[in-house]
Structure formats: C-alpha cells, structure tokens
Amino acid sequence: xxxxxxxxxxxxxxxxxxxxxxxxxxxxxxxxxxxxxxxxxxxxxxxxxxxxxxxxxxxxxxxxxxxxxxxxxxxxxxxxxxxxxxxxxxxxxxxxxxxxxxxxxxxxxxxxxxxxxxxxxxxxxxxxxxxxxxxxxxxxxxxxxxxxxxxxxxxxxxxxxxxxxxxxxxxxxxxxxxxxxxxxxxxxxxxxxxxxxxxxxxxxxxxxxxxxxxxxxxxxxxxxxxxxxxxxxxxxxxxxxxxxxxxxxxxxxxxxxxxxxxxxxxxxxxxxxxxxxxxxxxxxxxxxxxxxxxxxxxxxxxxxxxxxxxxxxxxxxxxxxxxxxxxxxxxxxxxxxxxxxxxxxxxxxxxxxxxxxxxxxxxxxxxxxxxxxxxxxxxxxxxxxxxxxxxxxxxxxxxxxxxxxxxxxxxxxxxxxxxxxxxxxxxxxxxxxxxxxxxxxxxxxxxxxxxxxxxxxxxxxxxxxxxxxxxxxxxxxxxxxxxxxxxxxxxxxxxxxxxxxxxxxxxxxxxxxxxxxxxxxxxxxxxxxxxxxxxxxxxxxxxxxxxxxxxxxxxxxxxxxxxxxxxxxxxxxxxxxxxxxxxxxxxxxxxxxxxxxxxxxxxxxxxxxxxxxxxx
Numbered sequence: 001x002x003x004x005x006x007x008x009x010x011x012x013x014x015x016x017x018x019x020x021x022x023x024x025x026x027x028x029x030x031x032x033x034x035x036x037x038x039x040x041x042x043x044x045x046x047x048x049x050x051x052x053x054x055x056x057x058x059x060x061x062x063x064x065x066x067x068x069x070x071x072x073x074x075x076x077x078x079x080x081x082x083x084x085x086x087x088x089x090x091x092x093x094x095x096x097x098x099x100x101x102x103x104x105x106x107x108x109x110x111x112x113x114x115x116x117x118x119x120x121x122x123x124x125x126x127x128x129x130x131x132x133x134x135x136x137x138x139x140x141x142x143x144x145x146x147x148x149x150x151x152x153x154x155x156x157x158x159x160x161x162x163x164x165x166x167x168x169x170x171x172x173x174x175x176x177x178x179x180x181x182x183x184x185x186x187x188x189x190x191x192x193x194x195x196x197x198x199x200x201x202x203x204x205x206x207x208x209x210x211x212x213x214x215x216x217x218x219x220x221x222x223x224x225x226x227x228x229x230x231x232x233x234x235x236x237x238x239x240x241x242x243x244x245x246x247x248x249x250x251x252x253x254x255x256x257x258x259x260x261x262x263x264x265x266x267x268x269x270x271x272x273x274x275x276x277x278x279x280x281x282x283x284x285x286x287x288x289x290x291x292x293x294x295x296x297x298x299x300x301x302x303x304x305x306x307x308x309x310x311x312x313x314x315x316x317x318x319x320x321x322x323x324x325x326x327x328x329x330x331x332x333x334x335x336x337x338x339x340x341x342x343x344x345x346x347x348x349x350x351x352x353x354x355x356x357x358x359x360x361x362x363x364x365x366x367x368x369x370x371x372x373x374x375x376x377x378x379x380x381x382x383x384x385x386x387x388x389x390x391x392x393x394x395x396x397x398x399x400x401x402x403x404x405x406x407x408x409x410x411x412x413x414x415x416x417x418x419x420x421x422x423x424x425x426x427x428x429x430x431x432x433x434x435x436x437x438x439x440x441x442x443x444x445x446x447x448x449x450x451x452x453x454x455x456x457x458x459x460x461x462x463x464x465x466x467x468x469x470x471x472x473x474x475x476x477x478x479x480x481x482x483x484x485x486x487x488x489x490x491x492x493x494x495x496x497x498x499x500x501x502x503x504x505x506x507x508x509x510x511x512x513x514x515x516x517x518x519x520x521x522x523x524x525x526x527x528x529x530x531x532x533x534x535x536x537x538x539x540x541x542x543x544x545x546x547x548x549x550x551x552x553x554x555x556x557x558x559x560x561x562x563x564x565x566x567x568x569x570x571x572x573x574x575x576x577x578x579x580x581x582x583x584x585x586x587x588x589x590x591x592x593x594x595x596x597x598x599x600x601x602x603x604x605x606x607x608x609x610x611x612x613x614x615x616x
Contacts (some may be wrong), residue, residue: 042066047075051093056238057094057101060436061065069437070373071129073236073548081106083377083507084132084236085221086426086459092233098136100153101209103373104233107204113178113227122156131373132236134139134209154234157226158189162202175223188226191213209234308381309370309604314389321349324599328400338396340542346396347381351389362390372438376430378453378461380557393464398456403449406518417553419458424459424567427452431511432586435504436473443503444471445484451519477501489513493576497525500579508582509590512574516541519567520551538606539577541568545602567599 019486053059059069060074073091075417076083080091082103089103105117111326126133134154160172161184187202212232238422287615318324320339328336334353340346352362362385369380384391402423408414415423427447434442444462451464467484480502483494493499515582516524516538524537545568546553553564570592576582581604583589592600 006089046075047080048078050080050094050318052094052096053080054096064439068131069268069433069439072437083429085119085121086422086429087121087328089119090235092196093384100136100235101132101142101238101428102233102235104210104231108227109232112232113224116159116179117206117208117230119208121207121209122403126498133236134236136237153237154211156202157188157210159206159208160187160202161185161205162187173221173223173226175226175446178223178227188223190226190229211235219570280453309319309366309380309393310534312382312384312391312393314386314391316383317349317351317384317389317391320347320393324351331542333353339393341381346398348394348396350392350394352391362392362466365392365468369465369468372434372442374430374433374437376426376460376462377433378463395455395461397453397461397463399454399458401442401450401548402454402460402518405454407450407523414521415458415518417556417563420521421456421563421593423452423454424515424518425590427462427514428511428586428590428593430460432461432509432590434509435507435586439473440470440475443471443477443478443506444510445469446486446489447507447514448486448489449514452514477503485510488523493579499577503579504585505579505582508574508586509576509579510588511586512582515537515567515571515574519564519571538572542572542605545572546605562597568602569597569603572606573600576604578608 042063042065044051045066049058052060053073054066055066056071057073058064060072061528082089082091082101083104085431088106090106091101091103093102096102100359103489105119107115107118109115125132133150136153136597159175161181162172163184170179172189175186175188185206208230209232210229210232212229236497256325268431312320320459321337322339323336324335326338328338328348330336334351337351338348339349340344362383365380366383369377370383373379378397379395380392382393383393384393406420431444434444434560442465444465445467446464447462451462453461455461455464469478469480469484470477478501482495483490485491485494485506489510491502491509493506513524517593519542520537522537523534541551545565550561551564553561556564570589573592574582585590
C-alpha cells in the first residue's frame with residue numbers, strides 16, 4: 001500500500017511520562033503487528049555483479065510492490081546504476097545487515113589514474129529528508145536519542161588547484177604524475193578541510209567521498225593511493241530514512257526551549273491513526289458541491305492530515321515572513337514572500353488569492369507535491385489554511401526561476417552551455433520521476449521556464465503543481481474538460497482532438513519547447529525577429545539542420561556546439577505535432593540527452609498547426 005512521502009511528524013512540548021510511555025508502547029506494538037508488511041515474497045533482482053537487489057531497492061522494470069520508488073536502481077549495460085543528485089554512480093555492493101550501499105562515481109576508471117569523479121558530493125548535499133545519508137546509526141531497535149548515536153561512513157577527498165605551490169604540508173598531496181594542469185598546481189586533501197588549512201592561492205575544484213580504509217596519511221603515500229580509495233567508492237546508509245518511513249520513533253531534547261521533540265515514522269502514524277492513504281478517494285470527497293470552498297479545503301486537510309506536510313497557523317506565517325516584509329514575486333495566484341523557519345532554514349511562502357480556482361490549485365499542490373521527494377522537484381515543507389487565508393511553504397530557491405537566466409536582462413550573466421545542459425537533464429529526470437517514480441502518475445501540464453526553480457548550485461526543481469493531475473499508472477490518456485497550461489508550451493492535442501489523446505506526452509511536448517528555449521537562449525515565438533524565418537525558432541532550427549548548417553553560437557567551443565546540437569535535436573523530437581511521433585516516455589528523453597548526438601536521428605519538421613502538415 002502506498003505510504004505518503006511524509007517522513008515525520010513532530011510532536012513538540014513537554015510530554016508527561018505516562019503519555020510518553022503509552023505512545024512508545026503503541027509504536028513498539030505497531031512494529032510487532034506490522035512485522036510481516038514487507039514485500040519479501042518478491043524474488044531478488046540482479047544486474048551484473050549485484051545479485052541481491054531486494055526491498056527497499058528495486059530495478060526500474062521491477063513491479064512497484066517490490067520496492068520503494070525513492071530507492072530505484074537501473075541496469076545499464078549489465079551494470080547496476082544509482083542516480084543521485086543528478087550524478088551517476090555504479091553500485092558495488094548492498095549490505096542489508098547494516099543498511100548500507102557502496103557506490104563509485106561512474107567516471108572513475110581502474111586502469112586510468114587521471115580519471116576523477118564527475119560529480120561533486122559532500123555531507124552538505126544530504127538532508128534529513130533524503131533517502132540516503134552518510135551517517136550510520138549505532139545500535140539497533142526503534143528508539144534513538146539524539147545525534148550521539150551517529151558516525152560518518154565516509155570521509156571527504158578534496159581536489160584543489162593552487163596558483164603557487166603551497167608550503168610543505170602533509171595535508172596537501174601532489175597529484176602528479178596522474179593529473180597535471182595547464183595552469184596552477186593540482187593537489188588533493190583527505191579527511192576534511194578547515195578554513196585555516198586553505199592556502200591563500202588555492203581554490204576548491206571538487207569535493208568527493210570515500211569509505212576506503214586505505215591509509216593516506218603515511219609519508220610515503222601517493223596519489224595512486226588516493227585513486228585506489230576513489231575506486232573503492234563510498235557507503236551510503238538508507239537505515240535512517242528507511243526506518244523513518246516505517247515504524248520509527250526518535251526524541252531530541254531542545255536545550256533552547258527545554259522541551260522534548262519527538263518524531264514518528266510515517267508507518268507508525270498510519271498504524272496509530274488507521275487511515276489508508278488513497279489519494280483518489282481524497283479527490284472524490286472534495287466533490288461535495290453544497291460545501292463552500294473553505295469548508296471543502298478544511299475537510300480535505302482534517303480528514304487526511306497524515307498525508308500532509310506540516311500545517312502552520314496564519315500567525316506562524318506572519319512570523320516567519322516578518323509581516324510579509326520581503327516580497328519575491330507576484331502573479332495571478334497571489335504573492336510570494338521570503339521567510340525563515342525557527343530552524344534557520346529559508347523558505348518561500350506563496351500566499352494564494354481567494355478565488356475558487358486558487359482553492360482548487362491549493363488542494364492540487366498539497367495532494368501531489370506533498371507526497372513526493374526528488375532532487376529535481378521542489379519540496380513542499382508546509383501549508384496554512386485558515387478560512388480565506390491559504391499559503392504554501394516551499395524550500396527557498398536562491399537563484400530564482402529559470403526564465404531569468406535563459407532570457408537574462410541587461411547586466412545579468414547567462415547560463416554556460418554546461419549549466420544549460422545539466423539543468424535540462426535535471427528537469428527531464430524530474431518529469432520522468434513524476435510520470436514513473438510514484439505509485440500514481442503525476443502529469444504536471446505546466447512545464448515552462450517560470451516553473452523551474454534553481455537552487456544556489458543551479459540544481460533545477462520543478463514547481464507549481466496547481467494544474468497537475470493524478471492518474472493511474474496504466475491510464476494511457478485522460479479526458480479533460482479544459483485546456484491546461486501556458487500558451488507556447490501547451491501540447492496541440494489539447495486543441496486538436498483528432499491528432500491524439502491527452503497523456504504524459506503533453507508534458508513531453510512542453511519539455512521540448514522548454515529545451516528548445518534553454519538551448520537557443522531565446523523564446524520560441526518572436527514576432528520581432530530580424531529574419532522572418534526565425535519568428536518560429538523550432539522551424540528555423542530544423543531548416544538549419546536539414547540544410548546541414550550549424551546553429552551559430554557566439555564564442556562556443558566545438559564541445560559546446562555538440563552539446564547544443566544534441567539538446568536541439570532532442571527538442572525537435574519532443575515537439576512533434578502528433579503525440580505518437582514523440583518519444584514514448586520521459587525516460588527515453590533522458591536516455592537521448594545522456595547519449596551521443598551521433599545516435600540521434602533527424603526528427604520530422606515541427607509544425608505550428610495540423611493543417612500545415614503534409615498530406616499522405
């Protein structure tokens with residue numbers, strides 16, 4: 001049965017000892033009663049050298065019941081692969097005894113000591129809500145007290161480049177003869193870095209992890225030892241998140257407020273309250289037309305509060321935004337303000353207007369985004385619903401929306417080719433997760449630059465689920481009573497029913513239009529274009545490729561031109577007029593983006609209207 005993607009619910013305050021004992025007893029009894037809930041009847045899967053892929057892990061083509069979507073693995077060329085934070089890692093071992101998985105960066109080669117990890121990864125990448133952590137919990141059981149019972153599984157390795165050779169120090173290890181730089185001196189450091197350790201002329205290039213026990217502090221150690229540590233890979237623990245989504249209880253003492261904070265796992269909450277999480281039933285219950293919109297929303301939240309993120313009062317909202325002091329933006333839905341939680345984390349607070357449509361958008365967002373967690377989907381932290389006051393609280397994205405970076409105003413620096421590609425790939429993976437990574441398929445229906453947010457590292461996050469629809473994973477098409485989306489990104493099947501039904505391919509079309517704009521750094525429709533042939537950018541791109549001409553990019557290297565061409569060719573496939581001519585799934589789109597441009601065939605010419613298409 002589907003478990004909502006809410007990792008914990010916090011009970012704050014002074015708990016009387018009898019009440020605490022009763023709750024602990026309930027949780028422990030729940031653990032005993034639900035000991036047979038695990039789907040251990042599924043046969044373990046295998047891929048390459050990994051033969052024990054079982055719950056909570058599953059391969060992409062395994063039945064959904066055999067694992068949890070957040071622990072999906074893929075089998076690529078007979079190698080088990082984990083995609084983590086937009087990075088690709090090969091799985092070396094899975095240890096179900098201590099809840100760890102050991103992985104290695106896909107870019108590391110055994111016979112080439114000059115190969116280095118492609119993806120930067122450090123402890124700050126991981127949060128409490130993530131499916132993996134680099135911490136190990138000491139001991140077993142269901143009760144843990146604070147962080148004293150954790151120790152790190154992996155240590156950092158830091159790649160640096162220094163303009164001048166640093167003074168002699170055991171901290172700095174020369175990478176020669178494996179790695180040399182055209183300018184500066186490359187070094188690595190192991191075991192962490194304090195600000196005082198950083199030489200003035202040095203800069204950090206890459207931070208990675210290793211769990212190898214090989215010693216590198218010996219005076220005779222060399223970079224070969226470092227390379228061997230990288231080959232060993234690093235361990236991740238899924239115990240903390242895995243137990244948190246099952247039967248789990250954790251208490252901390254807040255020394256600032258002298259209160260006890262306790263956390264219950266989602267399955268424990270489910271068992272205690274006994275409410276199954278079936279989203280379809282939630283939506284059906286909303287169709288009681290005799291209720292006002294306020295009452296409908298209140299019933300939705302009260303009846304199914306175990307599905308939701310944290311609920312805040314309106315007074316909490318005013319406090320966290322300091323009286324709505326810092327406005328980030330405004331739109332037809334309402335306004336967005338910058339806020340700060342008591343923990344110190346920054347958030348974006350979207351205050352919705354009072355229209356009925358906004359009430360429906362509110363429920364859509366909470367019912368969809370409130371149940372999922374993915375690195376490329378913005379996280380809904382909480383919400384507020386007090387009469388006409390409605391708010392959604394998201395993680396704060398410091399770089400703002402994507403449109404500000406692909407259509408930059410004067411004075412702003414546009415994205416590099418590499419950044420544009422990584423953002424495109426991240427968005428594609430996020431949409432693929434919405435379509436295939438959840439128990440129910442989530443169709444977004446409003447993919448556009450404004451709805452893609454960027455964090456401080458330019459990691460893209462899909463946002464604004466007000467128009468999203470939930471449907472069964474086996475539903476091939478939907479019957480919709482109204483057009484959904486934004487002009488310029490809406491799939492043509494919304495208007496022309498004879499070309500095909502509305503399905504997941506509507507999101508593929510919208511992504512194609514987005515990808516075209518990211519690669520071209522211009523809007524697809526531009527009536528002010530100097531050349532009339534460039535008014536509809538996709539048609540002009542097709543003509544350039546069809547005539548074996550290059551799409552000119554100022555000051556671009558050959559590699560950047562190659563990447564841009566790949567993005568444009570994938571986009572041409574995604575924006576085909578007929579849904580049947582587009583890629584079958586976003587997973588296929590991801591494969592095309594990750595592959596080589598030479599293997600992508602030329603797509604047919606894109607058309608604005610069906611009557612422009614050739615007959616025959």
